[in-house]
Amino acid sequence: MASSRILPTLLGWALGVTVTAAIVGTPYLLFAYHSPDLHLVLDSLDTGVALLVAYLLFGRYSRTGRLQDLLLAAGLLLLGLAGIGLTLVLRLIGPDDDRGGVWVPVAVRVVGAVLVLAASMTSARRPAGRWSRPLKLLPWVTVAVGVAVTWALGDSLPRALAQTPPASAQRPVIAGHAGLLAAHAVTALCFAVASVAFAVTSRPRAEGRDELIRWLGPAFALAAFARLNYLLFPSLYSDWLYTGDLLRTASYAVLLVGAAREIRRYWSMQAQDAVLEDRRRLARELHDGVVQELGYIRSEAQTLSGDPNSRQRIVAACDRALDEARAAVDALGRSSDEPLGFVLHRAARQVADRYNASLEVEVDDSVHADADQRHALIRITREAVSNAIRHGRADRVRVRLDRHGPRRRLLVQDEGEGFDPTVVRRHADGYGLTSMKERASSVRGTFSIDSAPGRGTTVAVTW
Known part of the structure; x- marks a missing residue:
């Protein structure tokens, strides 16, 4: 250099x-x-x-x-x-x-x-x-x-x-x-x-x-x-x-x-600057429109009588839609000059706060990524934290960003219920894992997941 x-x-x-x-x-x-x-x-x-x-x-x-x-x-x-x-x-x-x-x-x-x-x-x-x-x-x-x-x-x-x-x-x-x-x-x-x-x-x-x-x-x-x-x-x-x-x-x-x-x-x-200003305008429109409406649908769905499983599926769909909408707001409205560690911390905090879970974050501020990599890493972080809390029943999640030798690494760890990755990938519920793997490949990185029933889960992305 x-x-x-x-x-x-x-x-x-x-x-x-x-x-x-x-x-x-x-x-x-x-x-x-x-x-x-x-x-x-x-x-x-x-x-x-x-x-x-x-x-x-x-x-x-x-x-x-x-x-x-x-x-x-x-x-x-x-x-x-x-x-x-x-x-x-x-x-x-x-x-x-x-x-x-x-x-x-x-x-x-x-x-x-x-x-x-x-x-x-x-x-x-x-x-x-x-x-x-x-x-x-x-x-x-x-x-x-x-x-x-x-x-x-x-x-x-x-x-x-x-x-x-x-x-x-x-x-x-x-x-x-x-x-x-x-x-x-x-x-x-x-x-x-x-x-x-x-x-x-x-x-x-x-x-x-x-x-x-x-x-x-x-x-x-x-x-x-x-x-x-x-x-x-x-x-x-x-x-x-x-x-x-x-x-x-x-x-x-x-x-x-x-x-x-x-x-x-x-x-x-x-x-x-002109593009960024237009993106911020779209982010405000999404936040004031789509996100507010989805939040209202979620709150009303929880009061519905009838089949509890159906109600729970509606609430889960609203949660996923809210995650997608908030991710879009962040991607459109935030500056690319923000440190990577700060951006990942904010993304993980938004998901953890929604489910009242504890979050531990440890980041190395010298680790950086370009715009495309940042977007993929944010989505992986949100998906991994959400899975740890919703499916793994974890009450505490740890996010770590550091250097692993000459490469950079993102870790999302929990001590929840864990699962068998080979079984999950055979079912529709494994789409989240496939999506994270594809996003890791898009940043020319490797994706790995270490989990087993009863001993928590570790998601790692190295690039």
């Missing part, structure tokens, strides 16, 4: 290492190509993806109120603003391309990377609380301060790059300012640590996997290697396409995949 969780991140790291090692270690490979059009296309694409995912995360935050979503949204918004949009704005207000027009995006990008790192270190369930308003304003304040400082300092800012673009792209010849190189190093480190943190903390499928968080690991791994390539081969020239540009676009492409899966998951959850 853990390996499948971190596999995408490992692939992202492997791709980043391979590309960087090939460029650094092979003198015949070019680290830059002169392609103004493609450079503009990739810059625009990266900015668009960053802003899209930031918007998606702000939407998530509005629903969840979690600090991690807000930090990620603010960080990605800054990374998007640091792209082509901010560069164009700065050119319009006048700073030279290799002074203010460079330092502001670099500073904004560092702040965005720090916010991403902070998000990776924050619990996925922690509410934003008092940090909500400052973090919402932080991206805009950062950009405003950067633009204001650039306007005030103007030509007094140092040049980010001291040389012109390379005449040959087979070996690095550009020497950047120490501040620029430090910014690339800090950003790369933030992205690298965030990549590992997101991979480690992403939840497995059984716990409700967060698709977007799962893809942040490989995305920021590639982003870290993009910044490392910018550190090794500093690039601020729009006419040249560097390996760092390609790795950066790859990171945003992975981020776009995560966003697409998150959107699909959102609409799937919306559809599930």
Whole structure:
């Protein structure tokens, strides 16, 4: 389970290492190509993806109120603003391309990377609380301060790059300012640590996997290697396409995949919520209609005069119908997020209370089952408890849910009259046993029953 969780991140790291090692270690490979059009296309694409995912995360935050979503949204918004949009704005207000027009995006990008790192270190369930308003304003304040400082300092800012673009792209010849190189190093480190943190903390499928968080690991791994390539081969020239540009676009492409899966998951959850609400409505109708009427028929049947056997058969039929109706109400009206042990406890308690029997329940909360298995196990539990009380004359029933080696097990035990299973299966009364066995088979499990006259009964389902 853990390996499948971190596999995408490992692939992202492997791709980043391979590309960087090939460029650094092979003198015949070019680290830059002169392609103004493609450079503009990739810059625009990266900015668009960053802003899209930031918007998606702000939407998530509005629903969840979690600090991690807000930090990620603010960080990605800054990374998007640091792209082509901010560069164009700065050119319009006048700073030279290799002074203010460079330092502001670099500073904004560092702040965005720090916010991403902070998000990776924050619990996925922690509410934003008092940090909500400052973090919402932080991206805009950062950009405003950067633009204001650039306007005030103007030509007094140092040049980010001291040389012109390379005449040959087979070996690095550009020497950047120490501040620029430090910014690339800090950003790369933030992205690298965030990549590992997101991979480690992403939840497995059984716990409700967060698709977007799962893809942040490989995305920021590639982003870290993009910044490392910018550190090794500093690039601020729009006419040249560097390996760092390609790795950066790859990171945003992975981020776009995560966003697409998150959107699909959102609409799937919306559809599930609509179905669940309709099921709850049907459950209310059953409870207020069929169950109430069956209860009335049962109470009236007990007052009938005449053949006692006939009266008892009517009451027994009403009991079975009530069990079926209540099982349908539970199946329709309950959420699949409830722990399995709690669901089985409730089902057994409903049957035991109807016949005034005692119930002992012992459950292991780590045992889980999918929706189809849960339904089958609930029906088996209700049938086994009902049989123990009605046919076995047991006044106490024990229900146990635990692990039996590598498998999971449900036990329903009583100390009632017991019976001979081989005899019961030959008669119509054995339909309940057949039904339980078939339900156990439907969950790819095994069904067994241990009983004999005078020594009680144990029903076991292992899956």
